[in-house]
Amino acid sequence: MPELPEVETVRRSLEPKIVGRTIKGLTINLPRIVNSPPGHDFAETLIGKSFEKLERRGKYLLCYLSEDYCLVVHLRMTGRLIHCSPEEPIVRHSHVLIELDDGQQLRYIDVRQFGTLTLRKTEELDKLSGLKDLGPEPLGEDFTLAEFQKAIASKKRNIKALLLDQRFIAGLGNIYVDEALARAALHPDRLASDLASEEVDSLYQSIRQVLEEGISARGTSFRDYVDGEGNKGDFQNRLWVYGRAGQPCPRCKEPIQREKKAGRGTHFCPCCQR
DNA sequence: AATTGTACCTGTCAGC
């Protein structure tokens, strides 16, 4: 499900609902989902802590808590973090229920059970594999065209695989990579180091543009994704290539093609992506 | 260093 725009939308939708709230109780129905600090009990440590700030890094949601703890949430493919009333029916795959001091609940729901809730002291966050290895934030100030040009020039990899690599750039997933390449008119098989300067420039702009548009549309609800209030996004209606195999390219009207590349279903226009 | 395959899970959909 969730790539950068979806996690950012979850963050924005949850922040006003849970910042300032204290955790009163916890139910863990599927222990595999949670990961405690060494020597701590997840529920015991979490109860009594309050939410101070929500941030996002790549596809990770960082819930900063009192006493310098942080609850790190990764939704992987089908995770949902939903704020709701305890009266709402408990749907299938509700793995963790967090009770808040205003009587509301935060529920972690995940059909495929790949997601994780990791609790750590804030000063230990830089030890978490995955999180500590993330590349630059594509919408951040330090992600400049000059840096992108420099980073890409030495990479002997297919551009699709490179953009999916969270160590190279944080937050892009299969949908937004396909969309960025489509808008930059670049074929997913291109070797990164072979791209001309103008092509890298175009790709840089396209990456930022699709992510910003994705956030503005409150994410892509292609299948399961909903925000922290259970609402779907709109970006699925503005996709150029993802999930549009056989349908006309918005630029040249040729049918969009789908092939397996970098181990993922890959959508592109064989006519204008070169 | 880069690529490929496998694994983790459940649900859905196409084809027979």
Next chain:
DNA sequence: TGCTGACAGGTACAAT
């Protein structure tokens, strides 16, 4: 109406 296999917004790991 079943059944089977392919596939799904991600990542980690091993082998080549």
